[in-house]
Amino acid sequence: MPLWIDTPDALRAHLQTLPAWVGLDTEFIREKTFWPQLALVQIAIGDTTLLVDPLVPGMCEALAPLLTDTGVVKVMHSASEDLIALRCACGVLPSPIFDTQIAAALSGLAGGMGYQKLVAEITGVTLSKGETRSDWLKRPLSASQLEYAADDVTHLGALYETLSSRLQARGRSAWLEADCARMVAQASEDNGERWPHLSMRSAQFLDAAAQRRLLRLLRWREAQARSSDRPKSWILDNELAATLARTPPATREALAKLFETLPKAPRKLADPIWTALDTSLPDEDQAPLAKASDSDRNRLKKLQDAVSRTSAELELPDGILASRRWLEALMERGEWPAALSGWRREHLEPVLAPLLSQR
Secondary structure: OOEEEOOHHHHHHHOOOOOOEEEEEEEEEOOOOOOOEEEEEEEEEOOEEEEEOOOOOOHHHHHHHHHHOOOOEEEEOOOHHHHHHHHHHHOOOOOOEEEHHHHHHHOOOOOOOOHHHHHHHHHOOOOOOOOOOOOOOOOOOOHHHHHHHHHHHHOHHHHHHHHHHHHHHHOOHHHHHHHHHHHHHHHHHOOOOOOHHHHOHHHHHOOHHHHHHHHHHHHHHHHHHHHHOOOHHHHOOHHHHHHHHHOOOOOHHHHHHHHHOOOOOOHHHHHHHHHHHHOOOOOHHHOOOOOOOHHHHHHHHHHHHHHHHHHHHHOOOOOOOOOHHHHHHHHHHOOOOHHHOOHHHHHHHHHHHHHHOOO
16 A cells, blocks of 8 residues: 655655665646646655655655755656656755656667556556546545555666566667766756747748747747746747737737737736847847748758668667757758767768768
8 A cells, every 4th residue: 555645754754764765656637837846746655655745844855865965866757747846845856766767768668658558568567548638736635536646666677677678689878878868957957948949830831020020929938928927828829929929010009909809818018029020139149940941851851861861770760869850950050950960970970971971
C-alpha cells in the first residue's frame, strides 16, 4: 500500500536514508494556467511508495533536498514537464535524472514510448489508464487516483535495471547522461523560444515584413502569458495572430473596431497588442524566415534521408537522432543547435556537412 504523506516531518523521516536511486513522478494541472500547478509527487524508495501532498505548507521545502542530492539518481519517465512543475513549486530541479523514455529509445526499443506501454514491454504488467485526465488538485483523492498515481512509480525500478543494462551493453550510458543533463539545463532556463514564428506553419505563407510582425506578437504573447499565468491561447490564438501579422490594422482605433466584430478577440488587450504589433524588436532583423520553397523542401528531405540511414546503422528509432525541427534550425542558421551537440553531432556531422554545403 502506498503511504500518503501530508506533513513535512513525515517526508523528512522517509528521506533520511536513501538508496542510490529513487523513482519520481508528479501529477500537475495546466489547463487554465501558463505555469503547471504541482498537485502530487510520487516517490518510490525500494519497496515503499510515497504519495506526497505538495499543497501542504512546507512540503516543497522538505522535498527540495532529495531533488538536489547528486548522490541519488531520480528515475523518471518523459520528465520534461515534470521538471517545470517541480521547479515552479520547489524552486529547484531534480538532478541527476534517468529518463526511461529516452533510455528506451537509445537502447533501441522505441522512440516516444509511453509509460504504460514500456511497462508492458519490459515487465508484462498491464496498467490502468483510467485517471489520465483526473483532477489532481481536489482533496481527498479517490482510491483509484491513489492507485493510478502509485503505479506511475512502482515499476520504474524494473525499467531502470533493464534499460541500464541495455545501455551499458551498447556503450550508450554516456549518451543518456548527456541527454538528461541537457533536459535539466533546458528546464532551468525555460525562457521560451527565441523565434516562435518558425513553429507556426502559417508563417511560411507570410512575407518577411509580416513574419517580423508575427514574431513581435508571439514574443509579446509569451511574456503576457507568463506574467498573468494564463495559457498562451487565452491571450491571443495563433489564427488571429497570423491574421493581424498578414494584414495589420492601420490604426489603434481600427484594431479596436476589428476586435468588436470578433466574438473571441481579446478586446481588453487591444492597446498592448497594438503596441506590440507596431513596435520593432531589437533583433528582428536577425530572425530566420519560415520558408516553404521547393529547394528548401528538397534540401530538408536530403538531410532527413541521411539522418534516417544513420539512425538505421545505429539501430535507433526514427526521430531520436534528429527531429525535423532541429534540422530546419540547422539549415536556417548554419549553426549546430544545442540539441544536436555531443554524441549526435559526432555521428551526424560527417554525413550532413557535405549536404549543408550544397546550394
